[in-house]
Each structure stands twice: as structure tokens, then as C-alpha cells.
């Protein structure tokens with residue numbers, strides 16, 4: 669179970685420049701650093717697009733938390 673504080677922490681790890689949005693580049697940087705499952709670029713891009721529900725190329729905390737709630 670993720671609570672909001674944990675989600676916020678995860679979001680901040682992904683948001684490399686701390687501007688409050690995660691870009692695809694930050695997302696890729698994170699996954700290449702942490703090597704989660706060795707996803708390739710297109711898989712990472714697909715995952716990013718899934719989270720970016722309004723498709724503006726930026727993931728907000730709101731989108732991120734929606735994507736992590738089931």
C-alpha cells in the first residue's frame with residue numbers, strides 16, 4: 669500500500685529538476701539509473717504515456733497518484 673507521503677517521495681525522485689512536473693526525459697533518466705526491469709526506450713515511453721493521462725507531455729503529481737491508485 670502506498671500512502672500519499674510515499675507517492676510524493678517517489679514523485680520527487682522522478683522529478684529531477686524539482687519543477688513539479690515529470691518529463692519523459694526525467695522519466696527515462698530515472699529508469700536508466702535505477703534499471704527497473706531493463707525496460708527499453710519504447711517501453712518507458714509507453715509507460716510514461718499511460719501515466720500522462722491528458723497527454724500534454726508532463727506528468728503532474730495528480731496524474732502520478734491516479735496512476736498509482738488501484
Ligand SMILES: [Ca+2]
Pocket residue numbers: 683684685686687688689690691694
Ligand atoms: Ca521536472
Ligand SMILES: [Ca+2]
Pocket residue numbers: 720721722723724725726727728731
Ligand atoms: Ca499530463
